[in-house]
Amino acid sequence: MQKSFIFIVLILSTCSGILQAQNTFSVSVNEVKNGKIKVEPAIPDDGKVPKGTVLTLTAEPDNNYAIDAVYYSVNGMWGDMYLECMASPFEVVIDQDKKLGASFIEKEEVDHLEVTQNIVYAKPGVKELKYDVFAPKGARNLPCIIIIHGGGWIWNTEDIMRGMARELTKSGKYVVFSIDYRWAGNRDGDKVGNTMADIIGDVFGAIAHIMEHAADYGGDPTRIAVTGDSAGGHLSAVAGTMPNKIGDGGFGETEGVFEFMPSYIPENKTVDQLRTEMMAAIKAAAPSYGVFGSDLLNHYSEDPKANDSWKEAIAPLSNIPNAEERKIPHYLTRGTKDGLITDEAVKRYVDALVEAGQRVQYVQVGGAGHAFFDWKPDDNTKATFKKYGIYYINEMETFFNSVFYPKN
Incomplete structure (x- = not known):
């Protein structure tokens, strides 16, 4: 009897420890x-x-x-x-x-800025969708650069691009907006998983909200460039090449119809008006080490009708406009030691842009791996950003200047 009592006490003690660990x-x-x-x-x-x-x-x-x-x-x-x-x-x-x-961070790195954080542009699911604004003090009617963060479409927020945003504002020539979007699948806690079409709709929704409010921060809503890295490289390429796909026809609901519904539309705009205005406003794209072809993309849809055509519909490589119809110059970067994005994959996109008559510049960053434009609190990420990010962000700005501040 005594042995049984001791055994029960031991079990209860062990269970209590497990419960404590869980709480x-x-x-x-x-x-x-x-x-x-x-x-x-x-x-x-x-x-x-x-x-x-x-x-x-x-x-x-x-x-x-x-x-x-x-x-x-x-x-x-x-x-x-x-x-x-x-x-x-x-x-x-x-x-x-x-x-x-x-x-x-050193004060001199941010003294030139007015930063406005966490502007909510939509809430289509569990998570509020936000963006941050980095405006040079005294900004007035400046072109806008919109940054889209990476993270495999399932992680990170707009905060990870603040280093790039700070660099792009130092010249005083641009107002920069860094946006967030829904994570794929159920990562945000949504009961119905988010698809890539939803994510792209968020990107266009953020741009629509920014265009509506850009003047409040000294930005010109008719002059926009898009950039982003990794997953954001894909999404910024989509934003640059595919605003013509904005519409209310649904994504794959009707065979052969693949349109993106922005998660935000201004009250005084129709989706058709928004599409026309956004196609005119987005004038340059600078996707960094992104995914451009359908072979590496996931539509994240559970619809039984989903097939490879759904991947083609979210692939910039398959949706490049002819330059005679709409020009969208590109600046592309990739680290030579990038273990995720291959040189061949980027070159396929470059070749397709050239074939469409688009202006494109592809820069390989010697010795850099993946995600060198990111900024995080750890010393290694900061060191990588200082070694590779700052220089090539300045090179990227030179590209943007050629679009928005062309020399006579």
């Missing part, structure tokens, strides 16, 4: 440089924080520094995966193991 998570704070971070309530000495706890992170920069981001990271498919906010305080809900931190 607490490990939380730690990364080393902070050039500033301080305060976490409230304080993290216990053992680092175990009850599930559902809301922690408030407050960042304070040192002299001559500014807040780059307050953040948390989780372990994901690409190592530490960040969710960031460029303002303090920042609230974090503990629902898994998380690392907390703050990143700071």
Whole structure:
């Protein structure tokens, strides 16, 4: 009897430990440089924080520094995966193991800017869709550059492109908008999975909202360039080559009809008006290490009718306009050590653009891997950005200047 009692106690103790493990998570704070971070309530000495706890992170920069981001990271498919906010305080809900931190940047890197964060342009599902604006102080009637982030269509937010946005505004010639969109499948928590057509509709919806409000930030809605990297490289190529596919005819609902419905349309516009205006406004594209051909794309649709034609309908390679109908000059970049995007795949897109009479420049970045235009709080990403990103962003701006500020 005594042995049975001890055995039951051991089982209950073990189960109690499992339940405790399930209801607490490990939380730690990364080393902070050039500033301080305060976490409230304080993290216990053992680092175990009850599930559902809301922690408030407050960042304070040192002299001559500014807040780059307050953040948390989780372990994901690409190592530490960040969710960031460029303002303090920042609230974090503990629902898994998380690392907390703050990143700071030299004030001179951001003193030229007016930054407006988290402008909501649509909410077609669980997640609010947002963009950030980076406007040079005193901006007035400047061309707009719209950045679309990467992350395999299933991760990251607009925050990861803030380094590029800051660089593109230093000359004072552009207002930059960095946009977010729905993640593919059920990654946002939507009951019905998001398709690539939904994501593309978000991109066009964001552009529509930006065109409606660009003047509020000193931008000219009739002069727009699009850029983005990786998944954003694909989406920016779509935005550049395929605004003619905007419409309310549905995507694959009728055989042979593939149209993208923007997730936002201004109240005073019809979808036809929006399509016409966007086709005229988008004047240049600079997709970086993106996917352009249908062979590497996923339509993410569960419709039993979905076939290869659905992939062709989301592939820029298959939808390039003839330059006589609409010019859309391109600037393409790829790192020579990119393990995801091949030189051959980019060249296929280059050749197709040339065949259509489009102007195109393809630059290979010697020694660079994938995602060198990204910006994150970790030192390695920042170093990569400084080594490769800054120079080639300036080269990209030279391309944009040739479109928007041509020499006489």
